[in-house]
Amino acid sequence: MTGDYHILAPIYNQIGMGNFAREITPALIEFAQQNDWLGRHILDLGCGTGDALIWLAKHNYRVTALDNSQAMLNEAKTGLTTQGLDTRLIEMDIREIDREQIGSGDLVLALDVINEMRSVREIEAVLENIHQMLEPGKWCIFDMHTLEGLSRRGGNPASIIYDDPEQLTVLQSNHNNYEHHEYTAEYLIFRREDGHWRRYLARRVLRTIPVQAMQKLLQRKGFALKFMLNTNLQPIDTVSVGTERIILIATKS
Template sequence: MNYEQFAYLYDHLMKDAPYDDWLTFTETKLQTYLPEGNELLDVGCGTGELLIRLTKKGYQTTGVDLSSEMLVVARDKLEANNLQVPLFEQDMRSLDGLGQFDAILTYCDSLNYLTSIEDVQVAFSSFHKSLKDKGLLILDVHSCYKMDQIFAGQLFADDEEEVSYIWKAFEGEFPHSIEHDLTFFVRNEDETYTRYEEFHQQRTYSIDEYKQCLEDAGFSVEEISADFGNKVTETSERIFFVARKK
């Protein structure tokens, strides 16, 4: 699958993603905890949807993603919007050489692709090094409830004329882990369909485990909330952390 096809499928799958909610959440937390913060690093920036929104708001942004294909698409989107944003292909566990930022953002469950708590710890230490003194780390992750009760054993499907998909979610081998098996059917110009397959693994951890990793990496946890600013409950699906570099 070439990058144009993959990005098209990714953006189709993410067409209802709450990018505007992430933007509002980010601006609210920056105004609350770091009103002068303007230099932002988006880790796991994907095809650049949030980067475009942040840059249009006047923030000085930089994007990082592990996928070179995603970054090519993000660059094309930025250029189409007449925006210039530095983009880097790097692992979130090693952000050396990028400089330091006022705030680091990592949303859309990017951290859930780290399948060991040791890797989470390494990533948090990497973020700490890449932040200015008193800088902010703002992130979200899937809750244990979402992984265990909503994803596990579920089948999701979407049947549209141009793109259809079947998304199967299986319980993984580790606690609170999921294996995603996605099959796409993309319509060709001759009205035949081409099949593409994607496989993803994700894992999450308890709020206490994330909090401990943040503190061990040198952060003070300023706020924990759920689902874009709500109180955490047993059925919360997305957990947000705001942490400050000590």
């Protein structure tokens, strides 16, 4: 993963970085059930601070959650404990999953993950691992920023994205590398700790590939694309102008 998550973890939820996963997970599970998905064991890849898995655990799903950042997992554990929940948290790079340790699931959920991969080869590695963890016919669901989506993000001016004069101020600047389909967010963080203000710098890099290329990768790695959705969970056949993010649902062939 390409981000300073040991720095971002303590403020990740506070500044809204987990909002997408938290808000869309209930709707995704409802959509899956309405379209004949059945299962109880969900593998949450790149679980971060637990924005999806906390809702899943509350609704009695058995969740195995993976992330390669111990700092993010610590935040997830705190969130689970606060709500009296427990689930299996594992520090592991999703590009190099130990299949025997993880086992198989009825659904793989990977939100805010694919755009963190640094190359097509890394995306392939993740898809290969997902394929091994699913039985035929079982689902994987992941989101993806489009080329236009990342371009628009990079075009946003620098701004203060969080401002609590007593505790925390975060400034964000955005940069595009059009040649490599890459977007970088840089965070200047002023955080009050033990009565003193501390200054941190953090970066998060997202990359993408054309949607058609992703569709071909899925097919090549043994998946059948079942649905392509916009973020309102409306099925779409092609990515039209203005589509900044999509959700892909595929089944193991």
